[in-house]
Amino acid sequence: MKTVLKTENLHKVYSLGSFLRGVKINALDDVNLRVESDQPVIISLVGESGSGKTTLAKVVLRLIEPSSGSAVVYDQQVAGKGVRPAKREFLSTVQPIFQNPFEAFSSYRTVDSYLERTAMFVNGLSRTQAVGAMEEALASVGLKFVDVKGKYPNQFSGGELQRVSVARALIPHPQIIIADEPVSMIDASLRMNVINLFLSLKQKFSTSFLYITHDLATAYYISDYLAVMYRGCIVEFGEARIVLTNPQHPYTKLLLESIPSTKWKWVRKQMAESDIETKEYRFVGCKFHNRCSLAQDICIQKRPLAIKKADGRDVYCHFAE
Ligand SMILES: Nc1ncnc2c1ncn2[C@@H]1O[C@H](COP(=O)(O)OP(=O)(O)OP(=O)(O)O)[C@@H](O)[C@H]1O
Ligand SMILES: [Mg+2]
Known part of the structure; x- marks a missing residue:
């Protein structure tokens, strides 16, 4: 056990x-x-x-x-x-999800850059491989990578952004x-x-x-x-x-x-x-x-x-x- x-x-x-x-x-x-x-x-x-x-x-x-x-x-x-x-x-x-998704992401960075960083730093993937990992993680929270890519936190609702946080946390499995x-x-x-x-x-x-x-x-x-x-x-x-x-x-x-x-x-x-x-x-x-x-x-x-x-x-x- x-x-x-x-x-x-x-x-x-x-x-x-x-x-x-x-x-x-x-x-x-x-x-x-x-x-x-x-x-x-x-x-x-x-x-x-x-x-x-x-x-x-x-x-x-x-x-x-x-x-x-x-x-x-x-x-x-x-x-x-x-x-x-x-x-x-x-x-x-072990991965975290925090209370306020708007504080978890800086308003000056696109949210996909956080996901990409996790995929590259924690999973050790290349930038190209990271796309696949992001697609998979976002799909499992009901979001599409194309709809998230290039967007800033204020372009999401709180619920959507929390889903993105969950997706980020899921990337390392x-x-x-x-x-x-x-x-x-x-x-x-x-x-x-x-x-x-x-x-x-x-x-x-x-x-x-x-x-x-x-x-x-x-x-x-x-x-x-x-x-x-x-x-x-x-x-x-x-x-x-x-x-x-x-x-x-x-x-x-x-x-x-x-x-x-x-x-x-x-x-x-x-x-x-x-x-x-x-x-x-x-x-x-x-x-x-x-x-x-x-x-x-x-x-x-x-x-x-x-x-x-x-x-x-x-x-x-x-x-x-
Ligand atoms: N950095 C800190 N410096 C001093 N005291 C702290 C610090 N962080 C927490 N505390 C104190 O430790 C105690 C526990 O705080 P904690 O944040 O863990 O509670 P919590 O159960 O998460 O509360 P909440 O439901 O409000 O989030 C509280 O009395 C708090 O004031
Ligand atoms: Mg607390």
Whole structure:
């Protein structure tokens, strides 16, 4: 079996302000995830704003170094001890799609120049060979090379441009695509197109996805696994259907209750910076205790470890049923 994603004791601390009066933030606070599979899988990562989702994505994409801990993606070491693959080898395994396609492409460059660069640098193709790779990748997202060639980002709609980003990510035939809120900037009516595209790419090319979202409805719709994060910690992790139909962590329950069941979507809550300052950095208990109806003294004194349930999920709670 392949290790699709494995993190062990992953920590990322950000220090803000000066040394003496500064604030420390645990963006990732002992994250342990493990997904092994021979089939392509879609892993969703959900949690409110500031919970550390993008930080985890950046570690996986090797855009930032964690403070400690290790991470493996498709058998490639991305953080911690071990041999790190060369950049080109890494990019042929792991590819990103970002939230805002208009930021992913410079407005002064034609979008096909990005695709061409990926084909030449990552796949090692000649300029002539790159055309074939671009045609193939664009066709698999429902676009034609002739319609894309020579155009600048502002000549596309958000949905179309996000398809071009997906095509670019597909050129190296990666094993996994890391998609950080890939549809949140796209018109609501086009979101499902991109989501369905992910499902079809999973089948057609055996591509796995790490799908980061605020939208529980799409997470439920496409994921095989689901990790729920709260302030840098995983609170519940397991098969998506199991977690979402029968949540066991009080925070997962709260998330599901706080949204109308017909439309699983929750409003972004902006967290006050003071909420997540150094005090919390030193806090050893459960971070959810002050919002939890089950909380007892032990929740303030001791961080709950993962409890492995019979259905395979991990629940980080002293009192989860
Ligand atoms: N470069 C940075 N410097 C300092 N703090 C940072 C930095 N990047 C992220 N943080 C902090 O780390 C925490 C986690 O941020 P992160 O962006 O990973 O959250 P997120 O779950 O992706 O949130 P959102 O849903 O809003 O995208 C937040 O408290 C954030 O303020
Ligand atoms: Mg984010």
